[in-house]
């Protein structure tokens with residue numbers, strides 16, 4: 310007997326998780342990037358692998374791109390390629406962290422010429438969005454300083470506002486700007502957008518179509534991330550997630566790997582705050598698979614999100630509320646934990662089969678010829694990667 314009701318299954322059926330194109334390229338640490346057989350050599354091959362994840366899981370109908378890593382001559386052709394494989398092109402990520410000119414900042418730089426160069430890069434990203442039909446421009450800034458006194462932190466906030474306002478003005482229709490925060494790295498003393506409060510203050514000053522992006526790996530150890538989720542949903546400013554998991558810093562490991570309970574708690578607040586299957590909130594992965602198979606790593610990731618969503622949907626909201634109102638601390642906690650400890654994997658496997666999907670997408674990929682075929686076909690050329 311399935312422990313997932315028809316209502317829960319109907320909710321899960323609508324779940325959509327966006328895959329990052331860069332998860333399919335080579336990645337690593339600053340010590341070593343390992344090449345792997347079959348790694349895509351261009352954005353077309355990355356999208357084919359992403360579409361494979363969607364084909365086996367039914368969970369990943371769109372792919373986020375990073376510019377310039379995913380620059381192609383013809384974005385119309387890339388879009389047609391994606392659509393032909395049953396996926397769409399999603400969020401466009403800008404990149405102002407790999408150019409010598411940005412050593413001391415991009416959108417916050419003291420030199421107006423450097424700021425203009427960074428703004429022009431974002432205009433280029435908006436041109437890409439117009440061609441791909443993407444809604445969101447996601448901005449993460451590697452800007453900050455390493456030593457006290459090095460930078461005028463106040464002046465940089467002001468310049469950041471001006472630059473973001475210029476970019477925001479360029480968006481049209483339904484397009485949105487989402488601003489990601491990260492507490493440190495690559496700067497180690499101060500970061501210009503280190504936390505949700507700064508991101509919120511900056512996007513609130515822009516307008517309705519500017520939102521915050523929450524990357525789960527971008528917080529100090531011990532941070533109550535689900536509180537931030539709750540607050541941003543309450544304020545109507547949670548634009549997107551970058552899901553991944555961390556043991557130490559910004560590890561970009563498989564979501565739910567380090568702390569499944571944290572993922573459960575986050576998804577509970579998403580559901581509580583009306584963020585699930587809400588078009589205003591994009592659920593993306595931002596991960597790298599340095600030592601594991603990349604396609605399997607992405608399959609595992611979307612399944613982890615699905616499993617924890619199913620468990621969070623099992624929380625008996627009425628019983629929880631009764632216990633909260635009556636001050637029954639342990640009963641409230643028990644309601645919460647009962648849902649977390651429920652194994653939903655057999656029910657999800659059965660449900661997948663009923664929808665024509667493999668009961669076990671990981672096994673289906675392993676048993677298929679897909680990996681062997683790409684390893685045989687993708688020889689020659691340069692494997693994709695972001696040169697970490």
Ligand code: PSV
Pocket residue numbers: 331402449489491524551559595
């Ligand atoms: C920064 O650490 C980040 O989370 C941003 O989202 C970047 O675009 C991405 O990682 C690159 O992997």
Ligand code: MN
Pocket residue numbers: 449489524551595
């Ligand atoms: Mn991120």
